[in-house]
Amino acid sequence: MSGVIEQTTGLTGLQEAREATARAREYLLSLQHEEGWWKGELETNVTMDAEDLMLRQFLGVLDDQLLAESARWIRSCQRDDGTWANFHDGPADLSTTVEAYVALRMAGDPVGAPHLRRARDYILDHGGIEATRVFTRIWLALFGEWSWDDLPVLPPELMLLPDWFPLNIYDWACWARQTVVPLTVVGAARPSRSLGVSVRELRTGTPAPELDPVLSWAGAFERLDTVLHRLERLPVKPLRGIALARAERWILERQEADGGWGGIQPPWVYSILALTLRGYDIDHPVIRKALDGLDGFTIRERTPDGWVRRLEACQSPVWDTALAITALLDGGLPADDPALLRATDWTLREEISTGGDWQVRRPHLQPSGWAFEFANDYYPDTDDTAEIVLGLERVAHPEPVRLRAALDRATAWVNGMQSRDGGWGAFDADNTRTLCEKLPFCDFGAVIDPPSADVTAHVVEMLAARGRSGSDRARRGVRWLLDHQEPDGSWFGRWGANYVYGTGAVVPALVACGLPLSHQSVRRAVDWLVRHQNPDGGWGEDMRSYADPDWVGKGDTTASQTAWALLALLAAGERGEPVRRGVDWLVRTQRADGGWDEPQFTGTGFPGDFYINYHLYRLVFPLTALGRYVEVTKHEHNG
Structure with a gap:
């Protein structure tokens, strides 16, 4: 040493x-x-960097230098077997590897490149996109690489539940609460924008698993989710506008002095997504302040391979x-x-x-x-x-x-x-x-x-x-x-x-x-x-x-x-x-x-x-x- x-x-x-x-x-x-x-x-893991790139691609503000520096960092964290882990010398993580792969494809790395081929082999051997966590599939749904119909529903009407009622937003931990509220807005909007590339090569075609037994909590909520999906297709939702307005106000009230939400990456990026989907353009003071604050969480370093850029989760x-x-x-x-x-x-x-x-x-x-x-x-x-x-x-x-x-x-x-x-x-x-x-939404953290x-x-x-x-x-x-x-x-x-x-x-x-x-x-x-x-x-x-x-x-x-x-x-x-x-x-x-x-x-x-x-x-x-x-x-x- x-x-x-x-x-x-x-x-x-x-x-x-x-x-x-x-x-x-x-x-x-x-x-x-x-x-x-x-x-x-x-220090955390490269999902922070991959999601930062996807956020900026969704907003239309991703520039070539930022993309190149972040991609260089993500490549440097790949292991010899093609995977990425969530901690030093830890086991490979499927969702982290998928998000890193997506980021490198966005950066122009070709599908046939050896490092991506090794990553893809691992991904497909472990179930493909279908087996990733909900958050990874939400990011892919933002770009049409996954269907919103195949994601759990988080209806914004959650905002209308009183704080004594089960599943109200204050039943969630503060970090989850600040993530769930903006995601109800994102899920209601069901956006689909261009990723610039396709990553459908990461799909296995495996059908969704069967539902859990009806008498189990998991099975009961899976069936409730099926009902919620049907309700989402209704042309009229009487309380939807009120719920979305309340969610928007709730998010705005909790923006911090540094432009962020909760001081951590997940509510920060999802709040930005939610507010832009509610009509706040990229130059609106709330969004500008949020993006400037997020830039303050970045670290740039010169390496033998060039400058790298990474994002702190907090x-x-x-x-x-x-x-x-x-x-x-x-x-x-x-x-x-x-x-x-x-x-x-x-x-x-x-x-x-x-x-x-x-x-x-x-x-x-x-x-x-x-x-x-x-x-x-x-x-x-x-x-x-x-x-x-x-x-x-x-x-x-x-x-x-x-x-x-x-x-x-x-x-x-x-x-x-x-x-x-x-x-x-x-x-x-x-x-x-x-x-x-x-x-069904809660498969991570x-x-x-x-x-x-x-x-x-x-x-x-x-x-x-x-x-x-x-x-x-x-x-x-x-x-x-x-x-x-x-x-x-x-x-x-x-x-x-x-x-x-x-x-x-x-x-x-x-x-x-x-x-x-x-x-x-x-x-x-x-x-x-x-x-x-x-x-x-x-x-x-x-x-x-x-x-x-x-x-x-x-x-x-x-x-x-x-x-x-x-x-x-x-x-x-x-x-x-x-x-x-x-x-x-x-x-x-x-x-x-x-x-x-x-x-x-x-x-x-x-x-x-x-x-x-x-x-x-x-x-x-x-x-x-x-x-x-x-x-x-x-x-x-x-x-």
Whole structure:
């Protein structure tokens, strides 16, 4: 590994750990923006780039340079077998491969080119377009490459359902809700524009599968979809105009300051499509602002083959800044360091003071909290807010009254977002109705936002840091965590991979809330982590663990996952060989600049479907773990 610090004298000593911590701390400081924030790249997969090209083709604004640079990036991500995957070294993904193939055909790559022939062979061997997910076939339907008649119906009349009625839009998670609403407009319009090429060579001609049994939820909704298709053919739909107008207004009201929707790619692009189909031309201020904002999510790099262009699915400055503040504090930076004060001031300016969709379930709760992105005021989330409070609680700010007031508002907001069962979801409270998961449309990604172990743990740890570990809300949160421990001693990770992430979040929270180190839940978690330590001393868990139990706790060692395991073990009072070997791995693999290499994806968007490589994870979490190791070891040596 190029530029790695060499250390071959056995297990790492305190001095080596101190030096590694210092290098990581200085490297992280060098990455801070002058305004005070941090933002690492948020890497996903090439569907972002392929769909961006299809969007611009649909709008008639696709230019040759953009097409060539994006196609160059997509080609560079193709594997030797002709396929594309959704994470580093992951299995081939059919829908991703189809969308990448379509993009390269748009770029002029000939059907007979060897790289497309290999891709096409895989696609046809695995069921062709017919076997892709609904979202891929929606994109193809926009260009007449798939029939709208063969897609599930999402009628815009959904907008007219009251929020207590099953399948109303607030039954969906915020990310799904913001995608579904514009798609009802797109599906009602059933547009078909020119792709410039045809990809019918990707069809197998396989007939649609038979319907599921009528007495199953899937079968019932499939038959309902058949009825909805018939209703779509009626010449008169009495409520259609009202529903479309309401959907249009709903979309317009939720456009953010940066031009986007929800700060993420799917609702952003589908909202653009929906509004143009409602008559907004390309030069309308709403559309112009949306496209300009989307351009801000692009990364251009010069490579030996020429410039490449790729699109981030989202940007994470608030989250990254929260984690960086904690890492620097744990890494030994003084609490009143100017870098921390700049970060704190920027973060305080980002506090949300307006209402959002979360008020449907919590109408009397006063606004506060932080979102994940630069601009997403409708959707603050409890996870970001908890991590911000955990970091800012430790900063020695020159305006303590101002800081304390913000932390009090944020704590009250997070408290109010607790679900009835005692846990916390990320964006909404009590977003637990599973009926929408049964719809034929929902074959990709999580569509509800129930409480999760990692989010609940971060909130509980935040409450403990604020001196509220004995509160009723904290006790109910702890009870939720204890009740949701897996039989093997781990916890499921909703937003990070996977059981290592969940366990790494929960153990420090339980200990912070006063659970004794001897508690059986803590000991079982420690045993699970020790059992899953890799021979090289680190930890890793492959994304396949979400779908295949054989991968649980198994995978190539990564810096971020090793740090998560160490944070749990250190919190649990462990100081023995497993900890020392984990620290040793981090020190041995650190680059000369203070960072770590981590091509593996360790962040989760949708378990089983969509994954993220947060480029800052490989730095902030190891720095946090090393800093805490140095601190406890130093005190024990001094003692």
